[in-house]
Amino acid sequence: MSDISIVIASHSGYGHTAQIATAVADGARSLAGTHVHRVDVASLSDADWELLDAADAIIFGTPTYMGTASGAFHAFAEASSKRWMTRAWSDKLAAGFTNSGSMSGDKLHTLQYLSLLAAQHGMLWVSLNLLPGWNTTTSSPQDDNRLGFYLGAGAQSFNDTPAVHDADLNTARHLGRRVAEHTRIHRAGLAAAAHCHGSCSSGVCAGQCLAGAGEDMSTATAIMNVCDDVSGRGGRGSHDSRAGVERDVREGHGGGRGLLRAA
Numbered sequence: 001m002s003d004i005s006i007v008i009a010s011h012s013g014y015g016h017t018a019q020i021a022t023a024v025a026d027g028a029r030s031l032a033g034t035h036v037h038r039v040d041v042a043s044l045s046d047a048d049w050e051l052l053d054a055a056d057a058i059i060f061g062t063p064t065y066m067g068t069a070s071g072a073f074h075a076f077a078e079a080s081s082k083r084w085m086t087r088a089w090s091d092k093l094a095a096g097f098t099n100s101g102s103m104s105g106d107k108l109h110t111l112q113y114l115s116l117l118a119a120q121h122g123m124l125w126v127s128l129n130l131l132p133g134w135n136t137t138t139s140s141p142q143d144d145n146r147l148g149f150y151l152g153a154g155a156q157s158f159n160d161t162p163a164v165h166d167a168d169l170n171t172a173r174h175l176g177r178r179v180a181e182h183t184r185i186h187r188a189g190l191a192a193a194a195h196c197h198g199s200c201s202s203g204v205c206a207g208q209c210l211a212g213a214g215e216d217m218s219t220a221t222a223i224m225n226v227c228d229d230v231s232g233r234g235g236r237g238s239h240d241s242r243a244g245v246e247r248d249v250r251e252g253h254g255g256g257r258g259l260l261r262a263a
């Protein structure tokens with residue numbers, strides 16, 4: 001499996017959102033082979049911009065100030081218009097998180113703004129995919145996603161203490177991990193699709209490459225589907241040959257070793 005790079009591009013005026021960003025980073029790092037970088041959008045160096053340009057995924061984070069992203073984050077978004085012109089961030093994965101003093105505090109608007117920024121860049125938005133917690137009489141404010149967001153991770157921190165809520169940290173870790181997982185799948189899919197165009201006659205061929213490269217079962221199966229769709233040759237592969245690939249993946253001795261890396 002080839003490594004992936006995720007950059008967390010965030011701002012924090014008073015330190016709360018920075019702690020959420022750390023949890024997002026921890027979650028992303030929990031998937032082996034994930035390189036995570038943090039950049040402060042209020043003071044970006046040329047090297048930081050290069051990290052952003054080279055990333056497979058960018059996770060945007062900002063406190064909610066006056067119902068939207070902070071001024072520093074907005075300045076960063078405007079500066080990113082140079083990348084917008086060249087489509088430099090197109091097809092990278094993206095996600096977002098925000099934090100504010102109130103339970104709502106109009107955080108939804110901030111997440112919408114972050115997803116819109118990603119869309120303007122042609123990025124692929126990864127949602128939170130965590131059922132809302134703390135929404136029944138028997139549930140708890142310690143539940144993950146206690147504030148019930150779907151678009152990204154929403155956190156709430158009291159204005160008079162530097163502490164952030166444990167449940168929000170867990171939710172942030174979940175988002176980081178989810179972005180890492182989907183970035184891995186997307187990268188593998190792109191590599192396999194590129195290989196399909198070159199020499200595979202079906203997704204089964206690419207599945208064999210993935211098996212050789214050590215991908216797990218669900219990834220290899222997903223890639224077989226992608227490859228069949230992209231190549232448009234022969235539908236979804238014969239039942240027998242797919243079963244063979246799946247058996248190879250399970251037993252760890254797929255054919256085509258090394259082809260994925262070359263793709």
Ligand SMILES: Cc1cc2nc3c(=O)[nH]c(=O)nc-3n(C[C@H](O)[C@H](O)[C@H](O)COP(=O)(O)O)c2cc1C
Pocket residue numbers: 011012013014015016017018063064065066067068099100101102103104105106157158159
């Ligand atoms: C200029 C300003 C505007 C704010 N606007 C909001 C707001 O619209 N909604 C809200 O819930 N909290 C608001 N807050 C509170 C912050 O969102 C909250 O203190 C947050 O934890 C700050 O994150 P930070 O420590 O990363 O800067 C505002 C704070 C400041 C300084």
